[in-house]
Amino acid sequence: MxxxxxxxxxxxxxxxxxxxxxxxxxxxxxxxxxxxxxxxxxxxxxxxxxxxxxxxxxxxxxxxxxxxxxxxxxxxxxxxxEHDDDNNYxxxxxxxxxxxxxxxxxxxxxxxxxxRLKLLSEHKLCSCIDTSNVGTVLALAEQHGCNGLKKACFKFLMLGSNLKEAVATDGFQHLGDRCPSILRELLAL
Missing domain, CATH: 3.30.710.10 (Potassium Channel Kv1.1; Chain A)
Incomplete structure (x- = not known):
């Protein structure tokens, strides 16, 4: 169908x-x-x-x-x-x-x-988390009630030096500005 x-x-x-x-x-x-x-x-x-x-x-x-x-x-x-209209990617x-x-x-x-689309998008994002985007993905998860995505971000941040590298990104600054409670949760882990 x-x-x-x-x-x-x-x-x-x-x-x-x-x-x-x-x-x-x-x-x-x-x-x-x-x-x-x-x-x-x-x-x-x-x-x-x-x-x-x-x-x-x-x-x-x-x-x-x-x-x-x-x-x-x-x-x-x-x-x-779809790609954006810019062909110089x-x-x-x-x-x-x-x-x-x-x-x-x-x-x-x-x-x-x-x-269902929200869950599919959340699942897709869980597989794409890296140090450059974890801050914005975590803020998105918090703002839209995506607990699975939030847990995946926390798990990623606890691995090796990921947290240290992520803190230096603009996305993590965005996270601190938009969702300060998340930073408190991270400190509590």
Whole structure:
């Protein structure tokens, strides 16, 4: 069934709602969105229904993240992460960019009540933790109630010199500013 729904999204046949996301328009099927997400249900059919369902503006999200979210809604799987439009990537920047997209996808999943997508994103991030991103990933885990991801970050920080290296990163500074209680938890370990 997910294969057929994926084709429906890709083909664009029968779409009845358009989203404007970061200057791009993305067409979808309101009933499929509403069936998968309580937030889309309320936004498209409930009391907080958009005045004009013809075009719904999505704020604070990249178009590729929204497309990835739609891919999940229709196929129940994570998509291949799109590259940013910049063609001058090196491999390390590409990996960092993909991790950032998964982080944004986790936030979007939380925003739209897509618990399975949130868990899949959390699982993906657990396998990508390193000293350069553990601070931002840990802040994300704390802000969005991802206990498994938080535990994975703590476990990573307790290995070897990871904590010492991570503390020197901007992401860890961000963690201290956004989630000071996490630092207290780390000190208690």
């Amino acid at each position: 997910h294969l057929h729904l994926g084709r429906l999204l890709a083909g664009g046949d029968g779409t009845d709602v358009t989203f404007e996301v970061a200057g791009e328009t993305v067409a979808a099927h309101s009933y499929i969105l509403a069936a998968r997400s309580p937030v889309f249900m309320a936004q498209l059919f409930g009391p907080m229904k958009e005045k004009s369902m013809a075009c719904v503006r999505i704020e604070d999200m990249e178009a590729r993240v929204f497309r990835a979210l739609l891919h999940f809604v229709y196929s129940d799987s994570l998509p291949e992460i 090196d491999e390390e920047e590409d990996v960092d960019d993909k991790i950032a997209v998964v982080q944004h996808l986790l936030v979007a999943a939380d925003r739209y009540g897509l618990d």
